[in-house]
Amino acid sequence: MSVPSEVDAVQLRGIGKRFPGVVANHDVDVTIRPGTVHALIGENGAGKSTLMKILYGVQRPDDGTITIEGKQVVLKSPTEAIEAGVGMVFQHFMLADNLTVLENMVLGAEKLHGIGDGARTEIRRISERFGFDLDPDVLVEKLGVAARQRLEIAKVLYRGARIIILDEPTAVLVPQEVDALFENLRELKAAGNSVLFISHKLDEVLAIADDITVMRRGTTVGTADPATATKHELAELMVGSELPSPETEESTVTDTVQLSLSDVTLTDEFGRNLLTDLSLTIRRGEVLGIAGVEGNGQAELVETIMGMRIPTSGRIMLGDQDVTHWHTRQLREAGIGYIPEDRHRHGLLLDAPLWENRILGHQTRPPSSKGMWINRKGARKDTERIVADYDVRAPGIDTPSRALSGGNQQKLIVGREMSGDPVLLIASHPTRGVDVGAQAAIWDHIKRARRNGLAVLLVSADLDELIGLSDTIQVILRGRFVGTFDPSSVTPQDLGTAMTGGAA
Amino acid sequence: MSAATAQRSTIVERLTKSWLYIGLIGIGVVSFVRIITDTDDLTGAGTIRAAIIATCPILAAALGGLWAERAGVVNIGLEGQMILGTWGAAFFTYHYGPWVGILGAALLGLVGGLLHAIATVTFGVDHIVSGVAINLIGAGAATYLAEAVFPEYEGGGPRQLNGLEAPAQVTIPGVSDLANTISDQHWFFVSDVASVIQALTTNISTLSLLIFALVIISALVLWRTSFGLRLRSCGENPQAAETLGVNVYLYKYVAVLISGALAGIGGGFLALVASSGFSTGQTGGRGYIGLAAMIFGNWRPGGLLAGALTFGYTDSLRLRDTQSVHSLLLLVAIGLLMFAAWRACRKQVKGALVVAAAGALVMAWFLLTDSVPREFTVMTPYVTTMFVLALGSQRLRMPAADGKSYRRGSAG
Amino acid sequence: GCGGSDSKGGGGDKPAAGDDVCKTADGDGPKIGLAYDVGGRGDRSFNDSAYAGLEKAVGEFDATCIEGEATDGEAESAREDRLRNMAENGATAIVGVGFAYSESVNAVAPDFPEVNFAVIDGFDPDDQANENVAYLGFAEQEGSFLVGVAAAEKSKSGTIGFVGGVNNELIQKFEAGYTAGAKAAKPDIKVEVAYIQESDLKGFGDPAGGKAAAAGEFDKGADVVYHAAGGSGSGVFDAAVEAGEGNWAIGVDSDQYLTATAEQKPFILTSMLKRVDVATYDFAKSVDAGKPLTSFVTYDLKQDGVGYSTANKTAIDGLTTTIDDYKAKIIAGDIKVPTKP
Amino acid sequence: MNGRLKSVGLALLAPAIAIVLSILVTTLVIAAVGSSPGEFWSTMFEVPKPRLRVDIVNQTAMIYIAAVAAAIGFRMGLFNIGLEGQYTIASFSAATFAGAAYLGGFANVAASLVVAMVVGAAWAGIAGVLRATRGVSEVISTIMLNAIAVTLVGYFLNNYGVKEGNSVHTKNLPSGTTLGGWSPFEDRDGDIWALAIVAVLVGVGFWALLNKTRFGFDLRASGQSESAALASGINPKRMIVISMMLSGAVAGLIWMPALFGGARNYGTSFQVGLGFLGIAVALLGRNRPIGMLFGALLFAFLSVKSNDLTFGTDVSPSIVQITQGVAVLAVVVTYEVVRRWRTRLEQRAVSRELTATTGATA
Numbered sequence A: 001m002s003v004p005s006e007v008d009a010v011q012l013r014g015i016g017k018r019f020p021g022v023v024a025n026h027d028v029d030v031t032i033r034p035g036t037v038h039a040l041i042g043e044n045g046a047g048k049s050t051l052m053k054i055l056y057g058v059q060r061p062d063d064g065t066i067t068i069e070g071k072q073v074v075l076k077s078p079t080e081a082i083e084a085g086v087g088m089v090f091q092h093f094m095l096a097d098n099l100t101v102l103e104n105m106v107l108g109a110e111k112l113h114g115i116g117d118g119a120r121t122e123i124r125r126i127s128e129r130f131g132f133d134l135d136p137d138v139l140v141e142k143l144g145v146a147a148r149q150r151l152e153i154a155k156v157l158y159r160g161a162r163i164i165i166l167d168e169p170t171a172v173l174v175p176q177e178v179d180a181l182f183e184n185l186r187e188l189k190a191a192g193n194s195v196l197f198i199s200h201k202l203d204e205v206l207a208i209a210d211d212i213t214v215m216r217r218g219t220t221v222g223t224a225d226p227a228t229a230t231k232h233e234l235a236e237l238m239v240g241s242e243l244p245s246p247e248t249e250e251s252t253v254t255d256t257v258q259l260s261l262s263d264v265t266l267t268d269e270f271g272r273n274l275l276t277d278l279s280l281t282i283r284r285g286e287v288l289g290i291a292g293v294e295g296n297g298q299a300e301l302v303e304t305i306m307g308m309r310i311p312t313s314g315r316i317m318l319g320d321q322d323v324t325h326w327h328t329r330q331l332r333e334a335g336i337g338y339i340p341e342d343r344h345r346h347g348l349l350l351d352a353p354l355w356e357n358r359i360l361g362h363q364t365r366p367p368s369s370k371g372m373w374i375n376r377k378g379a380r381k382d383t384e385r386i387v388a389d390y391d392v393r394a395p396g397i398d399t400p401s402r403a404l405s406g407g408n409q410q411k412l413i414v415g416r417e418m419s420g421d422p423v424l425l426i427a428s429h430p431t432r433g434v435d436v437g438a439q440a441a442i443w444d445h446i447k448r449a450r451r452n453g454l455a456v457l458l459v460s461a462d463l464d465e466l467i468g469l470s471d472t473i474q475v476i477l478r479g480r481f482v483g484t485f486d487p488s489s490v491t492p493q494d495l496g497t498a499m500t501g502g503a504a
Numbered sequence B: 001m002s003a004a005t006a007q008r009s010t011i012v013e014r015l016t017k018s019w020l021y022i023g024l025i026g027i028g029v030v031s032f033v034r035i036i037t038d039t040d041d042l043t044g045a046g047t048i049r050a051a052i053i054a055t056c057p058i059l060a061a062a063l064g065g066l067w068a069e070r071a072g073v074v075n076i077g078l079e080g081q082m083i084l085g086t087w088g089a090a091f092f093t094y095h096y097g098p099w100v101g102i103l104g105a106a107l108l109g110l111v112g113g114l115l116h117a118i119a120t121v122t123f124g125v126d127h128i129v130s131g132v133a134i135n136l137i138g139a140g141a142a143t144y145l146a147e148a149v150f151p152e153y154e155g156g157g158p159r160q161l162n163g164l165e166a167p168a169q170v171t172i173p174g175v176s177d178l179a180n181t182i183s184d185q186h187w188f189f190v191s192d193v194a195s196v197i198q199a200l201t202t203n204i205s206t207l208s209l210l211i212f213a214l215v216i217i218s219a220l221v222l223w224r225t226s227f228g229l230r231l232r233s234c235g236e237n238p239q240a241a242e243t244l245g246v247n248v249y250l251y252k253y254v255a256v257l258i259s260g261a262l263a264g265i266g267g268g269f270l271a272l273v274a275s276s277g278f279s280t281g282q283t284g285g286r287g288y289i290g291l292a293a294m295i296f297g298n299w300r301p302g303g304l305l306a307g308a309l310t311f312g313y314t315d316s317l318r319l320r321d322t323q324s325v326h327s328l329l330l331l332v333a334i335g336l337l338m339f340a341a342w343r344a345c346r347k348q349v350k351g352a353l354v355v356a357a358a359g360a361l362v363m364a365w366f367l368l369t370d371s372v373p374r375e376f377t378v379m380t381p382y383v384t385t386m387f388v389l390a391l392g393s394q395r396l397r398m399p400a401a402d403g404k405s406y407r408r409g410s411a412g
Numbered sequence C: 001g002c003g004g005s006d007s008k009g010g011g012g013d014k015p016a017a018g019d020d021v022c023k024t025a026d027g028d029g030p031k032i033g034l035a036y037d038v039g040g041r042g043d044r045s046f047n048d049s050a051y052a053g054l055e056k057a058v059g060e061f062d063a064t065c066i067e068g069e070a071t072d073g074e075a076e077s078a079r080e081d082r083l084r085n086m087a088e089n090g091a092t093a094i095v096g097v098g099f100a101y102s103e104s105v106n107a108v109a110p111d112f113p114e115v116n117f118a119v120i121d122g123f124d125p126d127d128q129a130n131e132n133v134a135y136l137g138f139a140e141q142e143g144s145f146l147v148g149v150a151a152a153e154k155s156k157s158g159t160i161g162f163v164g165g166v167n168n169e170l171i172q173k174f175e176a177g178y179t180a181g182a183k184a185a186k187p188d189i190k191v192e193v194a195y196i197q198e199s200d201l202k203g204f205g206d207p208a209g210g211k212a213a214a215a216g217e218f219d220k221g222a223d224v225v226y227h228a229a230g231g232s233g234s235g236v237f238d239a240a241v242e243a244g245e246g247n248w249a250i251g252v253d254s255d256q257y258l259t260a261t262a263e264q265k266p267f268i269l270t271s272m273l274k275r276v277d278v279a280t281y282d283f284a285k286s287v288d289a290g291k292p293l294t295s296f297v298t299y300d301l302k303q304d305g306v307g308y309s310t311a312n313k314t315a316i317d318g319l320t321t322t323i324d325d326y327k328a329k330i331i332a333g334d335i336k337v338p339t340k341p
Numbered sequence D: 001m002n003g004r005l006k007s008v009g010l011a012l013l014a015p016a017i018a019i020v021l022s023i024l025v026t027t028l029v030i031a032a033v034g035s036s037p038g039e040f041w042s043t044m045f046e047v048p049k050p051r052l053r054v055d056i057v058n059q060t061a062m063i064y065i066a067a068v069a070a071a072i073g074f075r076m077g078l079f080n081i082g083l084e085g086q087y088t089i090a091s092f093s094a095a096t097f098a099g100a101a102y103l104g105g106f107a108n109v110a111a112s113l114v115v116a117m118v119v120g121a122a123w124a125g126i127a128g129v130l131r132a133t134r135g136v137s138e139v140i141s142t143i144m145l146n147a148i149a150v151t152l153v154g155y156f157l158n159n160y161g162v163k164e165g166n167s168v169h170t171k172n173l174p175s176g177t178t179l180g181g182w183s184p185f186e187d188r189d190g191d192i193w194a195l196a197i198v199a200v201l202v203g204v205g206f207w208a209l210l211n212k213t214r215f216g217f218d219l220r221a222s223g224q225s226e227s228a229a230l231a232s233g234i235n236p237k238r239m240i241v242i243s244m245m246l247s248g249a250v251a252g253l254i255w256m257p258a259l260f261g262g263a264r265n266y267g268t269s270f271q272v273g274l275g276f277l278g279i280a281v282a283l284l285g286r287n288r289p290i291g292m293l294f295g296a297l298l299f300a301f302l303s304v305k306s307n308d309l310t311f312g313t314d315v316s317p318s319i320v321q322i323t324q325g326v327a328v329l330a331v332v333v334t335y336e337v338v339r340r341w342r343t344r345l346e347q348r349a350v351s352r353e354l355t356a357t358t359g360a361t362a
């Protein structure tokens, strides 16, 4: 398969890494050929990110050896990894919002081109060469996700990396942006770089990768050839089960309107419109999907419905009650479940045990509380139920939620929000960063509840998920709805066009 | 490339210009109030000199706060480090003269900073806890060491050490005299500017000049060098900095050490310039005020200078002349009304109305009384600070990772 | 002089930790307890003055002694404990230095009927008379009157100043006497008044504040400034030094000319003396003689309980006759000095 | 069972090391200036006299109340550095109210306690409201409010207080209102103040509130993550105001045991500095009800015993402040070290398991 005369870009041999209570990696072997895109796949918590952090010197392995371009190295810090030619784009962006693009870019590499005009020129050069479209003097907080993603890759290139690690770079991108990214990756490959690429989206993996390594439970369980492998085989390798599909069977939409927004407008403190004249209705048993490039008002829409922001004008009805000015707590008590976009910021108390996290957002309702008192026993018992029903993998319900892998945290949140039979579910990216097994479970839970009459507002960046689950799809752009689509006939490409302002 | 340079210089120009305009408008308003109310003391060279002296220790502490917090470490221990500084200044000045004394003040402050750095950076202890402990230790250590050491000294006692030599003062002869002549004319605006110039060129302590210089140096180092960039990145996102090969621990250590040293210099100023000796408890909470000035100034050098000046000016004004505090009411009223107008221009109607109402109230107070009760004059600097913050606080932005403890290897 | 000494003299009788009479005294006279206020022995003011009285008493009555010192922000019970400790250790004459001891002496005295207590500047906190307690007060206004005369006589500009540490009852007495004295000498004199703090006791420990306040008065044309600001006073002296020749400062409580730095000395016109040493000594003497002082005793000009210092001879020499004239009139009752400004 | 014993041992290890460390540092400082550490420690470790034991209990009570007040803020993620101002103004108000004798006997006491709490809450509430509506950092506003409170109280006292000799105070409590207390030893050794019981109530209340009630849950949640609290339906602005006010209300009680136990008025016997001690003790006790109890006891012991130093030794009592500061620092540092050490132990345990049953994961 590999050209024998060439030295492998990276060889990882027998890597092991233990955290308190967890073996993140053991006996990991990976070989990356030079000038290739190498995909690393595996379920949540399989140890992919940990392995990459080891390769980038952020964490030190307990066992094993790393060989880069034929030289065995010991990486004690990212500095040494950078010197060895490794660069990494993290799953969670590593950017300082309050600094400019230039400052983020030159940080730690000031020696290369200074921190002034020399650097500015070099950034423009890289930006033009790969079509990154980056302005060095803009504050990072002003950038959208895709631009941040490009900035992260540019940072790596700026340092002259030859081995580039991308940890789930596509999770937040729309198809057009993914295509653009892949275009960039091919350019990089052509320039002789090696790319290590992690994703949960198997068709993307098949589209871009030259080699595939599969991880399971902390170790490498096999490789696959993208030319011959199918999505089903990969899923089989990853989780040992069938590839799930979000596809819903038949419509369960009823006539009863559960949620309606009429002409909702939201302005910020400077009088700019964040949301403009949004109207929508969701009936019982209906899933309404919202598609849009991140930062076009989805988060604000969700927060407005959830009472975390009060609309400047317009009306929100829940059933036949006007809830425009209700607080979050009243809305939750009225039976709205909420799966927030950012589980760390909005969904969990990271240092509190699981059973206390079960109470969060349900403080005023049984089984979490009795009157003004917390019902510890009831909450604990119900947490056990969620852990069992939703297959939350955790040592126990007294574990702090921080200790769970992202996917398991998400399952806990979904379980919590589905309890107490909500009438309306507001779900933002319910399966983001979740492995295929857990994805299937979450979809199943949503589908089952929908059959029982649950109305769902689904915001997602995963267009397959949107198309599969939704009964109707609305596209949002700059705070306005710019198109309504029927999921049975729309393609991801159509949606992507509408999302980026093409013909609606 | 030339386009880039051009763009950059306009940014710098814009900043400098806006500061200049604000400063000029400020002096104009004060001058107007001075003439209307006939209180020459409002901008007398003596008042300005006193204001500078009252400002310097607060400014040094505020700068100390800036350095630490820009690197993500909240330093509530400034007060303790400042107290250590007063002792250090006294001890070293007594033995080796004022300049070694200032170094001694910095050194003792630095020891306080080191303690804070070890606790917060190496051990990841909560920054507030460590700061509170350092304030206890600083106050206790200075008192204890004074009692143990100073009674043996000439001019010393268990709680004081008097007669310390001050760092030299400088006067720029021609400028000073000319400014003096002009300021005595009590002309609108011109004389006020002359007063400021006079105060800055006549018998001004070199330590005051040093502290003002440190503001500029801090601004340049923090915002114009790669060292400063790395340091600030530790306060904004240390994980990101780490992934780019920045030695976060090192930068945090350096920042907190500098922070302690600056607070110590502030203490040294109290012992050597603001008075001529050490006495227990002489900081009187100025470390906390420095912290407040820094937050007031939005974690920026220019801003914290404004905060320290506001505090120093009002405090020295009320000490020198209780009557002038009454004139200050008019100043505040005008200030509020101008702020209201600015808000109205920006279409923040509700905010504008609130501010305008406040301005009208203060104006009414000014017009209907002819003095402010003494007790209230003491509160002036505190109330002013709260007022300004209540009106403008919404825009404050601290470094994103300020006060969060960080551990190596936690990136990703 | 009382309290402290000339530091230039090379530390002859300078009170330092080492040479403490209470460590060496071993006579068989009474045992005297001295409970200092915050600052303790070596503060070059109030407490040192009390120590001077103690030293004298120990020498004269062959007494022994025991000392204790208050700390900042201590509890009322700590003061009580200090006094009880002294009584239990056999002290028969116990002096609390500073009015803060009033309450604690009141609480402790009934438990030790055989011991005699005194409180400098003290007051009786309730209406039950304590047989064994003396409250030793001072006519600060009278002493301040005299230095007010001195200030007015010395002033060339027609404006003089006063800097108080904290604007309370006690310090207002100083201000009132000073102003009255100045006006008596020169009816059209202008008196600038400043207080460092209105009620926060940190006004007594803020030399920087004292300097700023005094500098303000010098800037307004005052050429003599009197302070009643405790530890902040050194800042007032510094301001006089900076104002330059022809400007003066007046000290308070003890003869501050003696404890001032070499640089400050030439600028210290005089000091208002509050003879805590006299009161302490008197009390010890009365106990030794078996006729202990009780109830209220006011030390005024008549008893030499207050006065002014002439240590800076060149500065004050020409004024003493005038001042002593007023002094005589006050003692004779011809002049009544107000206690309120 | 063995594991439980081990974890208790580990939990006690941190404070034990911290105490040793503080002793060590204090000894070094004393020795460095040439005094005798032996003398110091023998004086400090001497069993306190009965009246000092009483004092220690009384001081512990007040410091503990202050610590709880601080902890309420800390658990909510607020730094109420304004306890000092809050209890000053509250104590003054309560003493004024009690002295006016609108009510007699215990009713007067109860009403005065309410006044103290309300005034403390209102004063802290200013900072709370400013933070909630204007985003003003409570650290600054409470520092400013401290200074303003002292001046304001001085103003009222100077203008409306009872003047006696050189001092001013509020009107004395009416005779039926002084509570005295419980005297465990001889009469002259003093009383444990009746209202020291307030400390117990406040402690139990704090524990129950935090761990048993919905409000406590909301408070802790807001302290851990403001954004998550918001999403869960908690109104963070309201929580800020309420918890600031709650903290201020408890702060208002700090000096009440002394007022009704012996002081009789607000004047020279008012004890300043308890607010700052409370903050230090809250941090020392890691904001836990029991931890703060030990912290308060330690601090009270040190400050009460330090009075003996002026007699027996030539070590100045201000050394105690250093010991207190070092204790706070040492406790948090050793907790952290022990925590890291435990983590490492666990890690090692995991790898042992791994080698025993290869392939198994937690």
Ligand SMILES: Nc1ncnc2c1ncn2[C@@H]1O[C@H](COP(=O)(O)OP(=O)(O)OP(=O)(O)O)[C@@H](O)[C@H]1O
Pocket: A019, A020, A022, A023, A024, A042, A043, A044, A045, A046, A047, A048, A049, A050, A051, A091, A403, A404, A405, A406, A407, A433, A435
């Ligand atoms: N710093 C850490 N401390 C403790 N446990 C950790 C740490 N980092 C990772 N883990 C644990 O190690 C395991 C592997 O995590 P890792 O992040 O590598 O998984 P992943 O394959 O990247 O999963 P995902 O697809 O969800 O990103 C998980 O069980 C995780 O909880």
Ligand SMILES: Nc1ncnc2c1ncn2[C@@H]1O[C@H](COP(=O)(O)OP(=O)(O)OP(=O)(O)O)[C@@H](O)[C@H]1O
Pocket: B015, B215, B216, B219, B220, B223, B224, B300, B301, B302, B303, B305
């Ligand atoms: N006292 C000073 N002396 C010299 N340069 C200064 C001073 N203060 C600020 N600067 C320079 O000006 C720049 C901006 O300063 P500062 O942050 O105080 O301005 P600002 O007006 O508050 O900023 P913004 O407009 O973003 O709010 C800094 O990068 C610094 O280099």
Ligand SMILES: [Mg+2]
Pocket: A048, A049, A050, A091, A167
């Ligand atoms: Mg991962």
Ligand SMILES: [Mg+2]
Pocket: C106, C124, C125, C126, C127, C128, C129, C130
């Ligand atoms: Mg009596």
